Amino acid sequence: LQRLKQGLTKTSSKLTEGITGVFTKRKLDDDTLEELEDLLIQSDLGLAVSARVIAALKKARYNSDISPEEVRAILAAEVEKVLGPVAQPLEIDTSKKPYVVLMVGVNGTGKTTTIGKYAKQFTEQGLKVMLAAGDTFRAAAIEQLKVWGERTGAPVVSGAQGADAAGLAFDALTRAKKEGADLLIIDTAGRLQNKTGLMAELEKIIRVIRKVDPEAPHSVLLTLDATTGQNALSQVEIFGKTAGVTGLIMTKLDGTARGGILVAIAAKHGLPVHAIGVGESASDLQAFSAQDFARAIAG
Numbered sequence: 058l059q060r061l062k063q064g065l066t067k068t069s070s071k072l073t074e075g076i077t078g079v080f081t082k083r084k085l086d087d088d089t090l091e092e093l094e095d096l097l098i099q100s101d102l103g104l105a106v107s108a109r110v111i112a113a114l115k116k117a118r119y120n121s122d123i124s125p126e127e128v129r130a131i132l133a134a135e136v137e138k139v140l141g142p143v144a145q146p147l148e149i150d151t152s153k154k155p156y157v158v159l160m161v162g163v164n165g166t167g168k169t170t171t172i173g174k175y176a177k178q179f180t181e182q183g184l185k186v187m188l189a190a191g192d193t194f195r196a197a198a199i200e201q202l203k204v205w206g207e208r209t210g211a212p213v214v215s216g217a218q219g220a221d222a223a224g225l226a227f228d229a230l231t232r233a234k235k236e237g238a239d240l241l242i243i244d245t246a247g248r249l250q251n252k253t254g255l256m257a258e259l260e261k262i263i264r265v266i267r268k269v270d271p272e273a274p275h276s277v278l279l280t281l282d283a284t285t286g287q288n289a290l291s292q293v294e295i296f297g298k299t300a301g302v303t304g305l306i307m308t309k310l311d312g313t314a315r316g317g318i319l320v321a322i323a324a325k326h327g328l329p330v331h332a333i334g335v336g337e338s339a340s341d342l343q344a345f346s347a348q349d350f351a352r353a354i355a356g
């Protein structure tokens with residue numbers, strides 16, 4: 058929690074300073090509420106959540122004095138209500154042998170790092186984890202995944218740069234089945250410059266692994282970089298349509314002023330948020346807690 062609070066300092070200080078500015082020695086009336094609504098929208102919380110917070114405040118304390126602390130408490134409570142239903146840890150059904158996770162997202166959003174972090178967590182829980190270097194487009198991505206494999210002891214199935222990603226995923230799943238792996242996590246490319254090509258590749262990977270296991274992938278996880286703010290919203294739409302995203306991971310929540318975007322996404326899409334990234338090292342993937350996040354953001 059301390060780590061999360063620290064990470065979200067930039068997001069929360071913008072909000073708390075703003076709230077103090079608006080409500081010091083002033084009543085909760087239409088003017089202050091309007092100023093607050095602007096502040097919430099600027100903090101990336103989105104129109105719907107901002108309106109909801111304003112309505113809650115109005116209902117609770119219209120035309121009366123209110124302290125900045127009380128405003129923050131009501132803000133935290135409303136944000137928690139929005140986040141509560143989406144806070145769901147990733148559950149691996151080990152009877153699948155293997156449970157197949159397809160990791161998708163724009164380059165640089167933290168796919169490979171998140172795979173490494175999950176590999177560590179699930180290996181430590183005693184699961185037999187295997188990784189597939191499906192971002193065959195970038196040599197660096199293949200190398201980076203191998204490094205995570207070495208760190209965590211998870212075998213990495215990889216091919217040459219430029220190899221067919223779907224073929225590689227097929228081979229990886231075949232091998233994971235044969236070796237009795239509990240969990241296979243497949244990395245993918247994320248070149249948004251060539252959107253059609255990328256989406257065709259993701260569709261092909263899914264089609265091809267279903268030849269080995271008709272239920273695969275069991276989860277399709279989308280990584281979103283919190284620092285990109287509103288862009289993250291459109292990424293959910295783009296990947297949601299093609300890849301059938303089942304859950305989200307928001308990365309780089311450490312040090313960004315734009316952590317509020319997670320709340321907007323939760324309100325708009327209702328997709329499960331499995332975990333959040335609060336740093337670059339293996340232990341910096343936290344289970345997502347609605348209460349902790351809401352409190353951290355409201356300061």
Ligand code: GDP
Pocket residue numbers: 162163164165166167168169170171198201247280308309310311333334335336337341
């Ligand atoms: P990919 O291209 O989607 O596979 O993204 P990478 O996993 O290579 O991550 C891109 C960069 O973001 C790397 O330098 C990572 O170390 C960094 N990164 C990933 N997750 C986090 C996070 O939660 N916090 C911070 N600060 N950096 C992160």
